[in-house]
Amino acid sequence: MKEHIRWTGECLEILDQTQLPTETIYMKLSTPEETAEAIYNLRIRGAPAIGIAAAYGVFLGIKNLASPTASELELELNRASELLLRTRPTARNLSWALERMKMCFRNHAEEDVLIIKNVLENEAIRIHEEDRDCCQRIGEFGAHLIKDGDTILTHCNAGSLATGGIGTALGVIYTAHDQGKRVRVIVTETRPLLQGARLTTYELKEAGIEVTLICDTMVGRVMRKGWVDLCLVGADRIAANGDTVNKIGTYQVALLAQYHHIPFYVAAPLSSLDLSLEDGSSIPIEERPEEEIVSGLGRRIAPQDIKIYNPSFDITPAELISAIITEKGIIVPPYSLRSSLTSGGN
Ligand code: MRU
Numbered sequence: 001m002k003e004h005i006r007w008t009g010e011c012l013e014i015l016d017q018t019q020l021p022t023e024t025i026y027m028k029l030s031t032p033e034e035t036a037e038a039i040y041n042l043r044i045r046g047a048p049a050i051g052i053a054a055a056y057g058v059f060l061g062i063k064n065l066a067s068p069t070a071s072e073l074e075l076e077l078n079r080a081s082e083l084l085l086r087t088r089p090t091a092r093n094l095s096w097a098l099e100r101m102k103m104c105f106r107n108h109a110e111e112d113v114l115i116i117k118n119v120l121e122n123e124a125i126r127i128h129e130e131d132r133d134c135c136q137r138i139g140e141f142g143a144h145l146i147k148d149g150d151t152i153l154t155h156c157n158a159g160s161l162a163t164g165g166i167g168t169a170l171g172v173i174y175t176a177h178d179q180g181k182r183v184r185v186i187v188t189e190t191r192p193l194l195q196g197a198r199l200t201t202y203e204l205k206e207a208g209i210e211v212t213l214i215c216d217t218m219v220g221r222v223m224r225k226g227w228v229d230l231c232l233v234g235a236d237r238i239a240a241n242g243d244t245v246n247k248i249g250t251y252q253v254a255l256l257a258q259y260h261h262i263p264f265y266v267a268a269p270l271s272s273l274d275l276s277l278e279d280g281s282s283i284p285i286e287e288r289p290e291e292e293i294v295s296g297l298g299r300r301i302a303p304q305d306i307k308i309y310n311p312s313f314d315i316t317p318a319e320l321i322s323a324i325i326t327e328k329g330i331i332v333p334p335y336s337l338r339s340s341l342t343s344g345g346n
Contacts, residue, residue, distance in 0.1 A: 046162020
């Protein structure tokens, strides 16, 4: 697959994921507004990819200012950050990347504006490149958990389309596959926006990995049949106690996995951790427009004038998670991520 996030030096080029798998359309983003639109509408999505796009998006605002003073530059940095931050409130990587851009500005605020512009561009590029490395390391650590012949169930898309590299959950699968382990993947369709059906199956097929698509409602059935050896998902935000927010439906996959004694793993870079939160209860859960639920099959599929609830994410309690795979190593329960990270994982 051609790189789906590309910084040209002039603009950000992204693969419009809303058109996959039938159309491969790249689009150019030249302003923070265009970047915010692309993030909000899931043209680019997945927590790490959202963070990367937002960092470039902020820089686009700054780049477009002709001969600014340092304070005009700061005003634009704050304005663009506010705009981007509102798009997808759950992904920790979004606020994390914007905080990094602001910190970078503060560290160079006294310098010439041309230098400030330059370091901000380099910071966005670094956020992108670091994520590529994180995925690689997550893949290497996580592949130890996969045995030859395993069937892995994944939900949503935590693959290369969701990151700056090979992906988190799918990165583990790609690495195991590259090591010669025969793996099969069961992919949930992931209603309502079908990231599993449209994106994960597409990625895995391109990589030559055997994939079986199921509806979200079939998870219990395939587990009961003994077809699933382990579950592997990504994360949008992980609290200090290990509670993990990921795509809506992840919680019920984890509950079913526990009932069937199947290990349930989360793979995520440290940039998805929010150690300011004790547990998952205060993680903001994005709610999306009702149209995403009431339309399908090319038409409206529910009556008018009914109540609709469309949360995009749910919280999987830490006690359902067998291990968290990060770029620093595999963390096992009981989770106390603040101390695990100062001691370098286990
Ligand atoms: O709404 P999305 O498609 O952005 O949700 C994506 C997920 O839930 C992913 O599992 C998560 O962001 C991790 S991506 C490495």
